[in-house]
Amino acid sequence: MATSRTMHRLASGCLGLALASGTGMAGAEEALTAYNTYQSVPFVTEKGGLAQDLVAYLNQKLKGKYQFQLNSLPRDRLNQTVINDPNFKGIVLLLNPLFVDDAERKKFLWTQPVMADSNAVISMASKKIEYTDPDSLKGTRFAGISGNRYAGLEDRFGKDIQRDNVGEEMTNIRKVAAGRADVTIMAFSTYRYLVKQIGESAKLDTTLYVSSKPHAKFDRFIFVSKADPVLAKELDGVIGGMKADPAWKAVLARYAIE
Template sequence: MKKSFYAWVLALHALSFGAAAETLPVYNTYLTPPYVVGDGGLAADTVAYMNKKLDGKFELKLNNLVRARLNFVALDSKDFKGAVLFMAPMFVGDNDKTKYNWSDTLIKDGNAVLSPAASKFSYSGPEALDGKLFVGVAGYRYAGLDDKFGKSIKREDVSNEESILKRMVEGKGDVALMAHSIAKYYVKQPEFSGKVNIDPKPYSTFTRHVLISKANPELSAELQKIVKEAEKDPAWKAITAKYGL
């Protein structure tokens, strides 16, 4: 009788273990607000939202890392079975969407044109930047402008986006480009509010998506469903509103 009881308990534990959700990595390469804010931020809130919707089918674990590491740990790895947040096909050379699976639009974004509020600079097109001192982030490429740097546009680099805002406030730069989602967050902070201008005309627009490994069609189907339904979900709307998106 005791042997039967113990066998039943062991079988129950085995079933419970077998039913445990598979933990999969989800990567975020944007290490600045609003994507990372202290111990939280948009990336953490997005993963929490998705885990709730997955309801135990999978367990997503957020990994924040610099963009240079993403190819090594995920995109070029045969073991990659997770996802990457806030990406666009053009960011990873997948314009025809054949290398990876892609969700519907997660958030709408673009590249905003920033300038010191006191300068009254008005952006009318790329030619408006000629003769200006452009402040960029070291290592960043700026489509449509790289060939002009050192010629018609002088460029000076800083270490991150927040430093760009500081240069604008100090009047040590004429113009900069920054993801609209990041710029909107920063210009609402007391030290930058009213001191940095975001031009109404964006330099470019794009949409951010979830990149999902083709090696995991089950996860792909679940995340695509979650993102597709998020647009009308009050819970997701509350998250994006929290970060001014």
């Protein structure tokens, strides 16, 4: 009898531990990957960058529910893995539906916009190029980024637009400023950050000209798999309040983003 009572107490104790453990697990944060495909400033910098700050902001707002870990990877790798898996786990940062062939937003669940951006057309102030359409760049020396595709211009390269590629945007800014290229195109957020960092010493803000019409305007979003509507709703709730949040405004100001 003593043995039976002892076994009963042990079984009850184990059951209690199991229930307590199950309750704890149910309330634990879910660890997920936050994918970022931008390797340039301001998205990635020596001290972190906008992508890292965005992940930290989301982690703070969704504490107790989700914990995101930043993974910066090339776009090609994202396409081969995440984009091709309709049930992928995690979130993808700062892209636009057009960038992943989801203009109608049927493939993924998208949040509200995180920020607005554009592709700036940058030339020398002494030889201004005001962009209206691809013909505006006819006869120019175009400073590009290896692997990047430029909408409306791809079939012109090697014909009436001479393209020369490098690996990062800073080199292209310097090429245009020095007159070794006529024009380059990059995210305006990247341009603003670079000018903020080196413009005062190099006087880039007066040496370079940004066309009043960009190559393209777009918003940056976060998207998740259609298999995870709860996560999408949680993210959208946070992002809906970002615009008025002083903490997020401070993050954008850090990278010269309005």
